[in-house]
Amino acid sequence: MYINDVKLSPLLVSEPSQSYQSGITVNRWVEVLVDCPGSTGLFTYRLPAQLEIKPGDILSVPFGAQQLGAIAIRLLAQPNVDLPPEKIREVEDIVSVGFFPSAYWELLNRVAAYYYTPLIQVIRVALPPGLLGRSQRRIRLVGGRGHTSTALSTRGAVGSSYLLASPDPLAFLTPTARQVWELLQAQSAGDYSFVYLQQKVKSAYRGIRELLRFGLVESYLEPPRLTRPKLQKAVTLTGTIDHDLTTRQREILEVLRRHGGELWQNELLQICNASSSILKTLTQKGYIVIEEREILRTEQGPALAGDGAKSLTVAQASALETIQTLDGFAEVLLHGVTGSGKTEVYLQAIAPLLNQGKSALVLVPEIGLTPQLTDRFRARFGNKVSVYHSALSDGERYDTWRQMLTGEPQVVIGTRSAVFAPLPNLGLIILDEEHDSSFKQDSPIPTYHARTVAQWRAELENCPLVLGSATPSLESWVSVGGMREQGEMGEMREQYPPHPPHPPHPPHPPHPPHPSHYLSLPERINSRPLPPVEIVDMRQELQQGNRSIFSRSLQEALQQLQERKQQGILFIHRRGHSTFVSCRSCGYVLECPHCDVSLAYHHTEEKAPELLRCHYCNYARSHPKFCPDCSSPYLKFFGSGTQRVTQELARQFPELRLIRFDSDTTRNKGSHRTLLTQFANGEADLLVGTQMLTKGLDLPQVTLVGVVAADGLLNLSDYRASERAFQTLTQVAGRAGRGDDPGRVIVQTYTTEHQVIAAVRSHDYYSFSQAELEQRQALNYPPYGRLILLRLSSLDPIQVQNTAQIIATTLSTEEEFEILGPAPASILRVANRYRWQILIKFAPDALPQLPDWEEVRSLCPQSVSLTIDVDPINIM
Numbered sequence: 001m002y003i004n005d006v007k008l009s010p011l012l013v014s015e016p017s018q019s020y021q022s023g024i025t026v027n028r029w030v031e032v033l034v035d036c037p038g039s040t041g042l043f044t045y046r047l048p049a050q051l052e053i054k055p056g057d058i059l060s061v062p063f064g065a066q067q068l069g070a071i072a073i074r075l076l077a078q079p080n081v082d083l084p085p086e087k088i089r090e091v092e093d094i095v096s097v098g099f100f101p102s103a104y105w106e107l108l109n110r111v112a113a114y115y116y117t118p119l120i121q122v123i124r125v126a127l128p129p130g131l132l133g134r135s136q137r138r139i140r141l142v143g144g145r146g147h148t149s150t151a152l153s154t155r156g157a158v159g160s161s162y163l164l165a166s167p168d169p170l171a172f173l174t175p176t177a178r179q180v181w182e183l184l185q186a187q188s189a190g191d192y193s194f195v196y197l198q199q200k201v202k203s204a205y206r207g208i209r210e211l212l213r214f215g216l217v218e219s220y221l222e223p224p225r226l227t228r229p230k231l232q233k234a235v236t237l238t239g240t241i242d243h244d245l246t247t248r249q250r251e252i253l254e255v256l257r258r259h260g261g262e263l264w265q266n267e268l269l270q271i272c273n274a275s276s277s278i279l280k281t282l283t284q285k286g287y288i289v290i291e292e293r294e295i296l297r298t299e300q301g302p303a304l305a306g307d308g309a310k311s312l313t314v315a316q317a318s319a320l321e322t323i324q325t326l327d328g329f330a331e332v333l334l335h336g337v338t339g340s341g342k343t344e345v346y347l348q349a350i351a352p353l354l355n356q357g358k359s360a361l362v363l364v365p366e367i368g369l370t371p372q373l374t375d376r377f378r379a380r381f382g383n384k385v386s387v388y389h390s391a392l393s394d395g396e397r398y399d400t401w402r403q404m405l406t407g408e409p410q411v412v413i414g415t416r417s418a419v420f421a422p423l424p425n426l427g428l429i430i431l432d433e434e435h436d437s438s439f440k441q442d443s444p445i446p447t448y449h450a451r452t453v454a455q456w457r458a459e460l461e462n463c464p465l466v467l468g469s470a471t472p473s474l475e476s477w478v479s480v481g482g483m484r485e486q487g488e489m490g491e492m493r494e495q496y497p498p499h500p501p502h503p504p505h506p507p508h509p510p511h512p513p514h515p516s517h518y519l520s521l522p523e524r525i526n527s528r529p530l531p532p533v534e535i536v537d538m539r540q541e542l543q544q545g546n547r548s549i550f551s552r553s554l555q556e557a558l559q560q561l562q563e564r565k566q567q568g569i570l571f572i573h574r575r576g577h578s579t580f581v582s583c584r585s586c587g588y589v590l591e592c593p594h595c596d597v598s599l600a601y602h603h604t605e606e607k608a609p610e611l612l613r614c615h616y617c618n619y620a621r622s623h624p625k626f627c628p629d630c631s632s633p634y635l636k637f638f639g640s641g642t643q644r645v646t647q648e649l650a651r652q653f654p655e656l657r658l659i660r661f662d663s664d665t666t667r668n669k670g671s672h673r674t675l676l677t678q679f680a681n682g683e684a685d686l687l688v689g690t691q692m693l694t695k696g697l698d699l700p701q702v703t704l705v706g707v708v709a710a711d712g713l714l715n716l717s718d719y720r721a722s723e724r725a726f727q728t729l730t731q732v733a734g735r736a737g738r739g740d741d742p743g744r745v746i747v748q749t750y751t752t753e754h755q756v757i758a759a760v761r762s763h764d765y766y767s768f769s770q771a772e773l774e775q776r777q778a779l780n781y782p783p784y785g786r787l788i789l790l791r792l793s794s795l796d797p798i799q800v801q802n803t804a805q806i807i808a809t810t811l812s813t814e815e816e817f818e819i820l821g822p823a824p825a826s827i828l829r830v831a832n833r834y835r836w837q838i839l840i841k842f843a844p845d846a847l848p849q850l851p852d853w854e855e856v857r858s859l860c861p862q863s864v865s866l867t868i869d870v871d872p873i874n875i876m
């Protein structure tokens, strides 16, 4: 819900907007979403004669024996249920009109339409759980107690002329209305809950409706009270460190001291990997005090020292200037190399907005991974910053929502679902690391992309959208590049690349032209160079007798870390079961003869044959024993996880202090921050991890970045594999040399000749995107063609396969689109469900008559479920 007028108290105050003049109303039925846990469908109600309802209004309806909150979804001329009309129950009342401001309601409807998702499901993504259920409807006197005459005369209520002459100004009210009125007058604040009035007065709702109509009372939703302030144990350092302590105890006090003498108990224990018994001892010795403190359930970071605006580099200043001159909707691509200071541009673009009473929305890939970014925002804007993401508890999410509804200018940082954050008065939307695939939801429906939704939202709210990245998605690149062709490009591009650019020539921008700007930050802060990237050919290492997973170059660099008191990052690409097969002697990769993708290795069960399969056309072959190219027996599928690498490191470099940073070690809340803090404090020499390392880490003391095997990234069986590989490798390389010491990157691979490797080596986004776009265009893949993926799954392997076949056959009679598949998903069975998929490819400009989804659904037996993934990112 929004509040258009910021001076209003928390939730919107409203009255039913009724029009008694309107003669015939055609739509006398309404479908509603009932706010009841577990209820999913729409319910149909009858509209009482005097109520006028708009979609998006909040209603109260009878549901079983209860009165529940509901959202009006759709008005109907005829009831669409199999019930005699007289059996259909009536809407009781309108609780709140305009709950969804029209731009927001339009946004939800667009999402529903584009992603073929029932509106309810979209509302569920957008609203915090149980918003209506937990809120309470209240009734209060307009203008407080004793304001009868003002209320009546200013409202111009019906019958007011009669009223003035009458000794009893309320004689016209029915007895029920009068009873309610008197109850309210008797209460000091003139305000009661609806439920209370219902208990006190028989059929109170009728009286209330009447009072509402005369403008004597108003109805509002009060947000639920916090059940109980949440308390948490805080540890405070009290004594100076003395000699009656064990090393371990001293260590803990030292950590506490380094954190300013105060930490939450759970944080302290986590950092020190200690148990609470040791804290008990320290308490008894008088070194620390542990006490319960109240914490607000909005996620708060540690208190931070304030931070002022930095003086900008020329490129930053020029980017900021463009952003600040934008008036209304525009799409801006802020293309800045790693470490070029994009965040500072965001911060300075937001600051003046807050002073104008506007708010900003900042979307990031995964909040847990970017405590640094949140900290920077907090250091600049203090408690105006709140964090909103799906890992919040219901309570936290609810509180954050309420915070937004106050209408105070603020900054919300969140992951993809925060694109729906109900911030009033939006002045700017930012998507940081806009290329990141976590902005896309694969399931459940709606399978939305936060970037697409953000574009609509910015357009509807008429504010700019800034997309920031060192490695822009080709979608954004082309979307903004289309404008460049029309000559709106500044001179920035000429200065950007080390290699002269060959701008790609997208013939049809896939999106309709809209105001867009390409802004470039071509250099790192303080003109620090991008780190040189050394490519190591692992085939040669093997030939020369090095069987270790570390090349000699990387071994040497790891050896030097401790000597030079520097830190390093070791990146491992680990991705589930889906891996490609390549020859360790010659680098040959097994590919599909019909499609331009590598075959994926499949091994479902112990004794099942090892199969290689194409995910696009379903071509399959058995796993050969020898390399088809050089007959080497070292034909292996790839996949060396962090665990294997850390074991190997421990064996070869026993001295090296490691922190493992992957989904296994970061499962607990706050563990990302803890591990990164440890690393930043110099408690380890090497951070070993997966994808998580690539996202926005800014650690000046990191000089070495190693990539154990780039091949896992290069040869994924997906048309986006190259783009993703380029982005990931460039991002991870970008973590090196951000401080005073120069950085160095070592990438190990069996395919040194791959075009992605060449582009990563020369930090050359331009050549890469040009080559990649040519291929996409030739095969009509995004951003030139559009895709829709049908995901089918069932417990029954035969039935799902047959259904997939039937749907594909039915669809292939249509000419407007190309059907690829059906093919099994790369992990055929997940949680006992067998999964098949069909890819539909079509041209975006001549939008074809898309399949009738209802018809497609009707081809699925009950045991087979179907998900329509629009613009899929993961076709695995």
Ligand SMILES: Nc1ncnc2c1ncn2[C@@H]1O[C@H](COP(=O)(O)OP(=O)(O)OP(=O)(O)O)[C@@H](O)[C@H]1O
Binding pocket: 310, 311, 312, 313, 316, 336, 337, 338, 339, 340, 341, 342, 343, 344, 469, 470, 525, 695, 696, 697, 698, 734
């Ligand atoms: N104008 C400036 N003067 C001095 N330091 C700056 C300035 N702008 C940014 N910095 C610092 O430069 C570093 C890199 O900035 P930042 O992390 O914003 O880069 P980035 O472009 O987001 O990089 P990446 O894409 O790799 O995450 C940060 O430590 C930041 O505080």
Ligand SMILES: [Zn+2]
Binding pocket: 583, 584, 585, 586, 587, 588, 627, 628, 629, 630, 631, 632
């Ligand atoms: Zn070979």
Ligand SMILES: [Zn+2]
Binding pocket: 592, 593, 594, 595, 614, 615, 616, 617, 618, 619
């Ligand atoms: Zn194929």
